[in-house]
Amino acid sequence: MTSLILNISKIVAQAFADEGLEAGFGQVKTSDRPDLAQFQCNGAMAAAKVAKLSPRAVAEKIVARLNTHDIFSKIEIAGPGFINLNLTDDALGEYVNNLACDPRLGVRDIGAGATVVLDYGGPNVAKAMHVGHLRASIIGDTLRRVLKFAGYDTIGDVHMGDWGTMMGMVISELELRHPEWIYFQEDFSGPYPDESPVTIEDLAEIYPTASGNSKSDPARMALSHRATVELQNKRPGYYALWQKMVEVSIASMKSNFAALNVYFDLWLGEASVHDVIAPMVEDLKAKHYAVMDDGALVVPLKRNEDTKEYPPLFLYKRDGAVMYSTTDLATIVDRVEKFHPAKILYIVDQRQNLHFEQVFRAAYLTGIVSPDVELTHVGHGTMNGPDGKPFKTRAGGVLRLEDLIALGLEKARQRLHEAGIDQHFSGDELDDIARKVSVAAIKFADLQNNRMTDYIFDLDRLTSFEGKTGPYLLYQVVRIKSLHEKADYQFDPSHRIIVDRSNRDLVLMMVEWPQVLEAATRDYAPHFLCDYVYKLAQMFSSYYAATHVLSQEDVATKISALALSHLVLKHIEMILDLLGIYAPQRM
């Protein structure tokens, strides 16, 4: 079904067209002034310039034509030339009753099956995941769900950092500490043991040490670089050790992502494209895109019209190693060949913007992607501490993602205990509720921010359960479920929602949904969904407080209220699903 906004827009657009004006002026939206009208069209003011008439004169002509339609209960001109519109309750009722049978709730198919690859999460094998990974993971996963809902064929790839200097740092550190390990014996020919010599806890300690030592000591850094090159050349001992580190690391990542309901279709990393690199580089050399520059092999990207510096893209560093610019470009080669995507989206920290601009420019310049493929860096801001710098714990370290999740879980349990409702639940159900509440709190608190801006990390806010929070939404869901249980209600398509003064605002809110979803899809902006679902839940809560459902004596009125609450329930749950948030049966 098409959205109501679209249907009204068509009618108004036709009126403009009949006046010899561009139909595009007929775009209708929900009113910014609900006290004045339900819908508005601002096109008369824009059209006035073209028509060389006053805005009000244009509006009057349009209004005269709209008056022939009986779906409008009010048509007015206000201010400089706003056309304000109200619909009859019958027209609203017809739409909302159809909505109840549409799983997409009025959203058209935007994607038409085109493929979108989403690159998000980006955890590193060398180090444990911390709160800094939260944003990229959940924004990326949400966009994957949103684009899929919008009709795209989506592929989410975790794209682990597993082939760069960080790995060389860790391997060389291990070699310094344990030179006797068989992984470091040049004459050992295998097989290597099944069990990993390092745990994720080891890695959490080793990487910061190795990184710190390498940065402060050039000789130590040289060891890291050498180990990186040898790993990339697949020296057997290094490669076997690397495989073990990847294994333990993935196990840890999976538990973190699972805890947050973050899903990936592909578990690939930088190393996955190792075999793509050499042929790609040969091709770029043959076509003279790749040239030597101070001992390194690079692709120059400068253009004369540039207003800012464009450093060249590095393919091979002077020491012979490849770096993330190399693997990112090779990954595009790989994705284009395998998936023929219409878009590739990178949900990565905004600070890497220049890097992605370089990679994209190189990809277009060399013909690795055709100009009609969209490459977008969907950047996000950083999570800062109270000092405005990237967040660190009081001890100066990073807060592990699993620790954040544990903190939320503990607080949710405490909350259930304080409310004295934990005695009504079994241990398993209690765990499940606490988990759902804490995940809802953490994810919603993050996703409701505009992804581009930095924001201040606040543990209390991230694990807050009142006000504009995830748990508030779960609470509304649970209340509706409980209401239906008490009423022993099952929805049936024959149940009619009767629109009247008591529920009109709630119905009008649901009319907005399709344009919210489209905006979120267009701008890759999850916070539009958060804003909307919160307003919807809030409006339902208000309705719920004002209208006692179970005591309604008139059968049709009662059925209408139950059917409406069912529709709202489906609506909220659907959006929560897009955010990767799930509600318990009760809480």
Added chain:
RNA sequence: GGUCCCGUAGCUCAAUUGGAUAGAGCAUCUGCCUUCUAAGCAGAGGGUUGCAGGUUCAAGUCCUGCCGGGAUCGCCA
């Protein structure tokens, strides 16, 4: 220094991309649990949108200049 981003209520954030009276949550204050879950509802106070100009019917949003903060600028990711 070059380039880019940001500055909105005491705090944390929105504002459908140029629309009407700039909105939420937290915090503060006032009401509401003997009918559906009070993790709730109803209401109040709180603003020269950093400053100064400009563009037009209309500017938090666009252009210019200041002030303040941040990011980034060749072999880390």
